[in-house]
Amino acid sequence: MEQFGVLTLGSRLKRLSDYLFAQVQEVYVQCDIPISATYFPILKLLQTAGGLSVVEIAEQLHLSHPAVSKQTTKMIKAKLLEKKVDERDQRRSSLRISANGEDAMFRVEPILIELKILIEEAAAFSSRDFMESLAQLEAQTMDGRLADKVLDRLHCIHIESFKSSHQDDFYALNMAWLKAHFPTQITEYDHLVLLNPQTHVLEKGGNVWVATRRANKKGGKDRVLGAVVLMVNGNGSVAEIQKLSVVEHCRRKGIADALLSHVIDFAMSKGITTLTLETASNLNAAKSLYRKHGFVEKTPHKPSIYERTDIYMEKQLKDAL
Structure with a gap:
């Protein structure tokens, strides 16, 4: 894809995103952490902000309402989130991180620290050309060994x-x-x-x-x-x-x-x-x-x-x- 330059920017960013999610998921599996890597943005947001509605989560994470609704439904089923109905308006409800979710986030924290270090080192280049920088980042991270590197450091x-x-x-x-x-x-x-x-x-x-x-x-x-x-x-x-x-x-x-x-x-x-x-x-x-x-x-x-x-x-x- 690299030969087509900016015309494949979206595909390359998605490829990089998918790869990073897969590598993080491999670390979670190896460390017996019962969450999906894709859950992290919602869990982190609720851990910081407290109770939020699906609409509020979607707005703050710049995601679609259906995507957040589908994800949070899975997370409630996995007992990572709790749904609380507004006593004054039964039509309204908010989501909060559960005790299981808090425990999972506590166990994830050391992983995130090591992952942040490795990705920051991989992204530490001085090129002002975005596409060139993207190519360097891909070369540094997409070698199939990111999960192993995180586990090595852990x-x-x-x-x-x-x-x-x-x-x-x-x-x-x-x-x-x-x-x-x-x-x-x-x-x-x-x-x-x-x-x-x-x-x-x-x-x-x-x-x-x-x-x-x-x-x-x-x-x-x-x-x-x-x-x-x-x-x-x-x-x-x-x-x-x-x-x-x-x-x-x-x-x-x-x-x-x-x-x-x-x-x-x-x-x-x-x-x-x-x-x-x-x-x-x-x-x-x-x-x-x-x-x-x-x-x-x-x-x-x-x-x-x-x-x-x-x-x-x-x-x-x-x-x-």
């Missing part, structure tokens, strides 16, 4: 040791990070480690952990949201943290913090006395995270194998067992 993570089933996701999330920050500085060693951590990390005495969201459905696949590598040196007293990465849509959710804490606790339990890492001066969030965990910048003992890194940091584990 659910708790589990940190576990690397398994072969994590291989593809481990490679994909690290390569996505490298392409986003250092697209021209991806090395052969990056590919070797990411394609075969079993050989290049685990069999050399290192460790790989992944942060996952457990599958909601039986038989479903866990989603890898973050990962980190720890390489231990020959005598076991010093170890280097590598490949700490988190999927873009889950950043600022504490996943990198949890992974780094896990590595530090593991290192202490193994008697490692010094943790090292390399980062880049343009990665402000990473530098803040490392400093928060007690890493300090030092002069490197040897040149880095990576052109993209220009900061060397260490943390002394005084309480190592």
Whole structure:
């Protein structure tokens, strides 16, 4: 449709609307919330305004009276709304959100917060051409993964040791990070480690952990949201943290913090006395995270194998067992 420009604007907006409703509905189903995504505007309005008639709802939401009447009838049947007849005029009635409706809206609130964040990020472009902006928004949101992204941000993570089933996701999330920050500085060693951590990390005495969201459905696949590598040196007293990465849509959710804490606790339990890492001066969030965990910048003992890194940091584990 894009090739026909503004002539398909209505169809493209409806397609986007239908897609968003379907993705939100998928989240509701996964979270066992018993409402339809299409109910939200009416529920939110009544939650804010109190009792309103069908006509008043239609006027405030700029919808047709028959459409609102049909929707509210379903919502009354689902016990999300209550109908109250005016004692002074039996011909008049108002609709109010029920206790069930209030409970559903309370459970929906965290979902809406995460959805708002993701859509605002997808819509954060500077183009002044509306059709170009629409195309960018479609590309950012209509990838079939919006529901999964919301669920990723909603659910708790589990940190576990690397398994072969994590291989593809481990490679994909690290390569996505490298392409986003250092697209021209991806090395052969990056590919070797990411394609075969079993050989290049685990069999050399290192460790790989992944942060996952457990599958909601039986038989479903866990989603890898973050990962980190720890390489231990020959005598076991010093170890280097590598490949700490988190999927873009889950950043600022504490996943990198949890992974780094896990590595530090593991290192202490193994008697490692010094943790090292390399980062880049343009990665402000990473530098803040490392400093928060007690890493300090030092002069490197040897040149880095990576052109993209220009900061060397260490943390002394005084309480190592």
